[in-house]
Amino acid sequence: MKTQKDKREENANDKEKQGSCEKLGAVILAALILCMIPSGNVWAVNANGAIGRGIDVSKYNGAVNWGQVAASGMKFTFIKVGSTKSGIDPQFAANITGANAAGIRAGVYLYSYATTPEQAAEEANLVLQWIEPYTVSFPVVFDIEERSQLGLSSQQLIDIINAFCTRIDEAGYYPMVYSGKNVFAGKLNTVGWDKWVAQYADSCDYNNNVCFWQYTCKGNVGGVGGNVDVNYQYKDYSQLIIPEGFIGHNGSVRFYRNWRMQKGWIAHNDTKYYLDGAGNLVSGWFTDADGSTYYLSPADGSIARGQCNVEGGDYYFTADGVKTNGWVVLNDRKYYYDPAGNGVMKREWLSDEAGNFYYFDKNEGFMLTGAQTIDGANYLFSPEGVRMTGMVAREDGSYYYDPASGQMVTGWFNAADKTCYADTAGHVVTGVYEIEKQLYFFDAEGALVRNQVVELDGAAYNASPEGILTPVPAPEAEETPAPEAQAAPKK
Secondary structure, eight states, X not given: OOOHHHHHHHTBOGGGSTTOTTOGGGSOHHHHHHHTSOGGGXXXXXXXXXXXXXXXXXXXXXXXXXXXXXXXXXXXXXXXEEETTTEEOTTHHHHHHHHHHTTOEEEEEEEOOOOSHHHHHHHHHHHHHHHTTSOOOSOEEEEOOBHHHHTSOHHHHHHHHHHHHHHHHHTTOOEEEEEEHHHHHHTOTTOOSEEEEEOOSSSOOOOSSEEEEEEEEEEOOTTSSSOEEEEEEOSOOTTTSOSEEEEEETTEEEEXXXXXXXXXXXXXXXXXXXXXXXXXXXXXXXXXXXXXXXXXXXXXXXXXOEEEEETTEEEEEOTTOOBOOEEEEETTEEXXXXXXXXXXXXXXXXXXXXXXXXXXXXXXXXXXXXXXEETTEEEEEOTTOOBOOEEEEETTEEEEEOTTTOOBOOEEEEETTEEEEEOTTOOBOOEEEEETTEEEEEOTTSOBOOSEEEEETTEEEEEOTTOBEEEOOOOOOOOOOOOOOOOOOOO
């Protein structure tokens, strides 16, 4: 990964790189020759399965002409971001900006000094801070080869690696581990993260999850002054790290934006999606930390909006996808999504805490108003949908609705202290009305008149205790006595 100067600056343990360019007396002749092979012939090594070549650089490579690097056929680069001892690499900003401008996919690496998981996590946070302003379109690499680290146990090293890589993964970047072949084979064989292996030989004889192989430190690549590390790529990241969009991953789906895996809520193509802590697309019912409930399409994970049928129930979701409870007005119609029924649209009867009753269409669920026939019974609902009871004045007269059931009453009924009668259409009758061939009289409020004489069209009627009208007999005329005969005056 590092140039010769870089390795000296970082005090790297070169024993782990077979044929290290730093210790010429310890290398075998073949490896030495390999390091000296010009770039035009580097494909001569055994690169079976390789899908591309790239370089890794640091400040020790000086200013890089990235356009020439691209023209030389390099498809990717790993750029040193820095270390905790030397800080951010002075050439990092220029390198990553230039590589991106040239269309070369760019990852980054940190030379680690961490000897505890806590220190590794701090290193990860530092890397995230340094790379935040830039586009990183390839893995973020943990370079573990410092002498103080290699004296640790296998489990200690793995714990350190996991701490760094987990933090990088949580931030949406793709983590990877770099070290020498002997380190991987001896202590890091069980590491589950992608591996970048350094082995300066004519082939890489380590075959456990090798994604990149750094095979020479003496590459000659256009655009780079002097020697440069050259690598083969074996794993295709084109469908793992993308500029933007959804990708499949281990049976799930993830979403990338600016080459970075997203988590939580994301907006895309005029809708919203939710990705869990691992970056996996969530579908089905979902309740977030705020307690809001959503339904995410099993087909593509998009939020449900508006009135939707979900698993046999009708629900309403806001423009932001939040499931709604309570009253909703749609197209001048009112609906009720019952909190007691998990927000399912209410149909048929509903009573509220105030004792009001409402009725919703059996099929479409909208609230009914006005006069309605329900299951063969007649009801009246206010403009607000409340079922009405008692005596109600309508345009064509008064009606009476049973206080208990709300059903319209016909025939005889009692209202308060009044006895009343409603015809077959429900009209509360007033005036003279014939019922079962008997005449009755009802006042202007519909109350039956009893125990009094009623004048009707100039005729008088007696209203019995039952209210039945009978004519008042006309009074008999008094006879005028005949005049008595007068006695003849006496003469």
